[in-house]
Amino acid sequence: MCLPGILLQEEKINSVFLLYLMSIPSFCILAIAALALENWAVLESPMHYDHHLWLFILLSCLGSVMYNLASSCVITLTSAVTLHILGNLSVVGNLLLSQLLFGSEMSALSCVGVALTLSGMLIYQNCEFISDSVDAWRAKARDLHPGSREDIAGPSKPINQDLQDRLQTDGKLQDKLD
Template structure:
C-alpha cells in the first residue's frame, strides 16, 4: 500500500487498528478532550475579535504577550505538580542546536500570533478564517522547496480548490482592507513555517509537545513584550481602572483559553494523530464563520460562501489524501486486470505438464527395470 507521503508501515496500521478498538473509559477521555479543544478553538478567535472591536483595545502585541505569560505560569505549575510528565528530552539534556531551534520556533510562533492579532484589527473574522485555511498550501510549498520533501500528486491537486476558494472569499469580502490582508497572509505563511519547525523538534529532537510549549513560551513572551513596548502606542493607553472591568475579564478568558487550547491540542495529538487534529480543525473554521456572523453581524456574500465551500472541500481532500490513496490501492488490488485469469490458467496447465513429464519418464524407467531383470534370470536358468 502506498500512502500519500510514502509507504506505510505495519506499526502504523497496528496503531490505527488499536485506536479503533478503544475501551469505553479511554473513548470518553478522548471525546472530552476533543470537545474542549473544539470549544476553545472556536471561541478564542471570536473572543480576541470581541476585545479589539467592542472594547477598542488596540494592543494586539500586548495581548499576545499576556497569552505567553499565562502559558509559562500554567505549564510551569503543571510540570512542577507532576500533573503532566514530560518523558522526552529534558531542558538540561537539550543540545545547543536544539536550543537554537527552540528559539527560532519562538520567533516564528510569536510572529504568527502577533500578525494574526494585528490583522484582526483590520479585517473581518470570517475573512481571516478563510485565509487561515490556506495554511497547508504554504506548508506544502515550504516543505517542497526548502526541505525537498516529495508529496503525493493528490495533495498538489487538493491545492486547486483551496486557492480558488480563498480567491472567491477575497473577492466576496464586503470590507476588504489591504493592510489587514497582508498581515493575515503573513500570519498564515508563518503558521506553515512553524508547523515544519515544530515537527522537526518533536520528531528529530524527541522533545515532548507540552514541554516544548513551555520552553517556547519563555522567549516568546520576552520578544512580544519588547515588541509591544516599542511598537504599540502607549500614550493612548488609559489607566487600567478607567477601562470597563468586563474587558479584563475577557482578556483573562482569552489568556486561559489560549493555554487550554494548546494543552488540548497536545492531548488530541497524543490520543489520536496530527492528521485527526487537522481534520477536526475544519469544524473550528465553520464554527468561527458562524460566530462571526452571529456576534459581529458580518455579512457573508454568496461568493464568500462558495469560496468557503471550495476551500473546505480542498482541505478535506488534502488532509485525507492518505486514506483516499489507500482506498484506491485496495480497489486496484481487488480488481484483476484483463487477461490475468487466462494467464494464470495457462501457467497452471504448463506447470502440470512439466510436473507430469518427469513423473511419466521415471515410471516408465521403473517399469523397464523389472522386465530386464526377469529376462536375465530366464537366460541364467537355461544356461
C-alpha cells in the same frame, strides 16, 4: 505547528513542559511588539484601570494557556496536520454559522472554498480507502486487458522498487566502469 508535533510525538516531550519552553520566547516577542506598537503606553501606571479589566485580562490569559495546552494534547494524540485540518474546519464552521445566525451573504468564491475544504478533509480522512480503490481498479484493468500498455493500468512494480532497481543497475554499471 510542525515543530511542536515533532517535539511532542517523536521526542516525547510533555505538553506542559513544551508550553513552558514556548512561553518565554513568546512573551519576549510580544512584549517588544507591544512596546513598539503601543507607543510605550504599557509603561503608564496600570492602577487607574478598573478591577474588572484585570479579571478579564486574567481570564484571557487562562483561556490562552488552556487553548495552547489543548492544542499540544491534540498534536500528541494525532498529528500537526490533523490539527491544521481541524483549524480549516473551524473556519468553514464560522462561515456557515455566520450565514445562519446573522444572514451574511456568502459569495460564490466562499461556497467554492467551503466545498474544496470539505472535500479535502474527506480525501485526507479516507486516503487509505481511496488508495485501495485505485489499486483495485488498476488490478481489474490489468486482468481485463493483460496485453495492454502499462500506462493505462499503472506500472507493474511500485515506484520505489523501480527506483531501487535503477539505482542498483547504475551502481553495477559504475563498478564496471571503475
